[in-house]
Amino acid sequence: MQKLRAEELWAASCVRATLPAVVIGQHDDNTSPNTHDFDLAVQGGRTFAALEVTAAVDPELLKFWKVLDGRGKRWIEPSIAGGWAVSVRPDASVKKLRAELPGFLGALEQVPPLYGRDILDTDPGFAKIADSLGVLGAHQAGTNYPGSIYVMPELPTERTGGCVPQTGDALSTWIGEWTACPSRLDNLTKLARAAAVEHHLFVIVAGLAGTAPFEVNDILMRPGAPPPAVAPNLPDEVTHVWVMSTWSGGRGFRWSPDAGWGTFANDADIDAAAVLGCLC
Numbered sequence: 001m002q003k004l005r006a007e008e009l010w011a012a013s014c015v016r017a018t019l020p021a022v023v024i025g026q027h028d029d030n031t032s033p034n035t036h037d038f039d040l041a042v043q044g045g046r047t048f049a050a051l052e053v054t055a056a057v058d059p060e061l062l063k064f065w066k067v068l069d070g071r072g073k074r075w076i077e078p079s080i081a082g083g084w085a086v087s088v089r090p091d092a093s094v095k096k097l098r099a100e101l102p103g104f105l106g107a108l109e110q111v112p113p114l115y116g117r118d119i120l121d122t123d124p125g126f127a128k129i130a131d132s133l134g135v136l137g138a139h140q141a142g143t144n145y146p147g148s149i150y151v152m153p154e155l156p157t158e159r160t161g162g163c164v165p166q167t168g169d170a171l172s173t174w175i176g177e178w179t180a181c182p183s184r185l186d187n188l189t190k191l192a193r194a195a196a197v198e199h200h201l202f203v204i205v206a207g208l209a210g211t212a213p214f215e216v217n218d219i220l221m222r223p224g225a226p227p228p229a230v231a232p233n234l235p236d237e238v239t240h241v242w243v244m245s246t247w248s249g250g251r252g253f254r255w256s257p258d259a260g261w262g263t264f265a266n267d268a269d270i271d272a273a274a275v276l277g278c279l280c
């Protein structure tokens with residue numbers, strides 16, 4: 001059997017905690033293509049469901065996070081005071097940021113006031129350097145982590161803000177559309193080949209590197225957010241769906257044709273940052 005990836009271990013742990021009477025076994029042994037990840041069986045051995053684990057992730061953003069800050073951890077530079085939040089263009093060179101951003105921020109720290117400094121409000125010399133680095137804005141505030149730098153590529157506005165949803169229906173609409181998009185064909189093919197009666201798709205939304213809109217991220221990360229009240233429009237290959245995110249807090253949501261929408265705990269003993277670092 002091939003070694004399970006971090007996201008597969010996390011998903012299996014959540015399913016096991018949610019369905020304690022179900023036996024979860026690894027199905028994909030890497031000996032043939034288009035094979036789903038897990039089998040779900042009743043006590044005694046009868047397999048009733050196939051489970052495929054996947055991620056809603058922006059490949060370019062994920063590459064950015066992996067190269068820049070190593071699995072989502074803050075960047076620490078001992079030579080500066082830190083507490084910097086830096087927004088950059090999506091096409092910014094990570095290599096150049098690594099090499100030149102600490103020195104640039106160190107220079108900014110020599111220009112008072114330090115607290116709340118915005119690079120766009122500084123002199124033309126700083127603005128020119130910022131432009132060469134792909135930096136759109138830099139703000140410094142108090143921090144408990146000396147030398148800390150938090151770099152954020154500019155995200156589409158629909159992913160970063162909007163109205164807080166009063167229902168969970170946005171999640172149902174989005175997961176139906178996302179599951180049916182052409183890029184999910186590999187997941188659908190694996191489930192279609194499975195002989196089991198139920199076909200479960202487990203989707204992990206990759207936080208800031210994910211593709212979900214703001215209202216969906218809010219539902220997944222907000223404690224006590226309501227489940228959807230409407231059924232998702234899923235492809236025929238998918239009979240059940242599980243959705244959770246790598247955000248801390250919140251909970252997961254799952255849908256079945258018999259029980260409708262319900263919730264599950266997503267706080268299994270798995271490092272979400274490690275999951276984000278391993279997603280592909």
